[in-house]
Amino acid sequence: MSSALAIALTVAALVVGVAVLMLIRTRHRVTTPTERAVHSTLHTASLAAVSLRVGLTEESARDALGHLRVLTAADAVALYDDTGRRLAHDPVGEEIWDADLLRHADEAAAASLTDQRRVLEGDPCGLETPVRALVAQPLLLGTDDDATIGGVLMVATTRRPGPGTLGAIAEVARYVSSQLELADLDASRARLDRAEVLALRAQISPHFIYNALNTIASFVRTDPARARELILDFADFTRYSFRAAGEYTVLADELRNVDRYLTLERARFGPKLTVKVQAAPEVLNVVLPFLALQPLVENAVRHGVAANGGGTITVIARDEGTDCVITVEDDGVGMDPELLRSGDIDALDGRADLRADNVVSPGFEARRPGAPHTSTGEEVPESQGTHGGGSTARRPEAPHTSTGEEVPESQGTHGGGSTARRPGAPRTSTGERGEGARGGGRESQGAHVGLTNVDHRLRAAFGNDYGLVVDTGIGAGTKVGMRVPKFRAGIRA
Incomplete structure (x- = not known):
């Protein structure tokens, strides 16, 4: 009898322990959808910043585009430098970015270098691509009164972009611009250090x-x-x-x-x-x-x-x-x-x-x-x-x-x-x-x-x-x- 009681108490203790552990883990995991969305967005932005802080190059653009596509909730994205040259696009392949769509995107990027956003709606390529809109958002560096174009963020979407989507794209572009400004600042500091070493030698x-x-x-x-x-x-x-x-x-x-x-x-x-x-x-x-x-x-x-x-x-x-x-x-x-x-x-x-x-x-x-x-x-x-x-x-x-x-x-x-x-x-x-x-x-x-x-x-x-x-x-x-x-x-x- 005592043996059966001991077994029963042991099983009961194990059940209580498992229940308490599951309750603790559940409490840690329970978050609101808003909290999860904020955490995910900040994490994605931090991953993109690692690549963008070295400046806008083909390699950094390739590394950052996947994260930028998540931030903009777009179907496809591309990055251009300040001359209108396409550095990279995501996803890679012709499923979305076929030759005609890339040509339209290149033209829109060149037009947006005047610091104005360009939006192409309808069926820009005229073929079977699912893309219905291209948004070319210039990356402005500096203050509003003395801004320069650091590049262009191109967003392709299968839906007609509304004000909310355009606002989100503009904010992501502003974030990219801030990272590029920090990269320029780092480069300027490095150049200054080299110049001061030269001055010290001279x-x-x-x-x-x-x-x-x-x-x-x-x-x-x-x-x-x-x-x-x-x-x-x-x-x-x-x-x-x-x-x-x-x-x-x-x-x-x-x-x-x-x-x-x-x-x-x-x-x-x-x-x-x-x-x-x-x-x-x-x-x-x-x-x-x-x-x-x-x-x-x-x-x-x-x-x-x-x-x-x-x-x-x-x-x-x-x-x-x-x-x-x-x-x-x-x-x-x-x-x-x-x-x-x-x-x-x-x-x-x-x-x-x-x-x-x-x-x-x-x-x-x-x-x-x-x-x-x-x-x-x-x-x-x-x-x-x-x-x-x-x-x-x-x-x-x-x-x-x-x-x-x-x-x-x-x-x-x-x-x-x-x-x-x-x-x-x-x-x-x-x-x-x-x-x-x-x-x-x-x-x-x-x-x-x-x-x-x-x-x-x-x-x-x-x-x-x-x-x-x-x-x-x-x-x-x-x-x-x-x-x-x-x-x-x-x-x-």
Whole structure:
């Protein structure tokens, strides 16, 4: 009896459990028809956006048309570019899109390039096709007052289109236009980034090039072997700086290029310039914008050496979880952080573009007024490798005599035009984050786009959280840092 009761209780428990499970699943599934329609429409639109965000090409049109046909509830659709050329049609085959219907569609698309919608009703092809109407809806880019034609959405339907259908087609066309505008914006940003890299290459300090060649010339008679090494370093530096391939590179390559640059500068300044480099092996393959590090080092050399007649440059690349943090620090004269707050970046970069928003970036501490100028990372001997092995930081060379007159560097500035600091300004320091790398910009003679350019490209690639951070104070030196994600989808060297 007890056995039968136990079996009965077990069966009852199973039945109750199944009933509860079915009730829960039913509640999750029960939605209104409107909710299901909204979800389906949004999902289809998101699928179409993936293809349209790369621009209007034959491949993107083929990928997007199936989703656009669902959104318009049409029997067939086609996409044309801004010249009236048909890129693709859906469905593929002659069941709907026979030769005559395609000809009528091409003519309607060409006519609609005047920015007016064209509707052909009746029996446009005159044969046995079931299509009774063609709607050519232009894709307008820009504002209503200054719109341009980005293409044409062609819709074929077996029913006479009413106001609701025409309105739906117009909304889908507006959605396609918005995605094409975003694609154009992405392309414009990419072109701008390439142009800024070209500008950065073109404005590599002529003072550095002249002095490097002058230094090499001074070694030709006194130390021919050293002169040959410097010529090779200079050739490798210029070859890398003016390379044609890629907007991105890996940190190891940037450090090698910095090592060549510092080799040439050490040959010029001799023991007055001390360089310390520390790079964690796990961050050497981190991808960052091309020529993102060298301008920071060049500014540090000018600021730390030219202003004080000597100094120490410390370059640190460390691992911080999902990010790589790179800092370039000098022990030069520093600058008034109020100039950063006010947007007067002329004192740092020769341009008034890199504004400050009084934010201290995580990981970069503001130095107290009068605090000693120390590196945030562990100092390493000069002989330690800059790339985790292989390449090593050379010891400063003995002083040399130049056969020609040296071109003086800017005194007390970072990257170009000399800017006098206010006498008696308070000795304070703070961590300042550059807010925007593009602005009106007052440009002093001979100034280059170094820090402004790097800040903009970092933000364009990784987002506004990844701009440059400047930590400085009068008499306390300057530290410029950047935070780069170890991995970012779509960004490869």
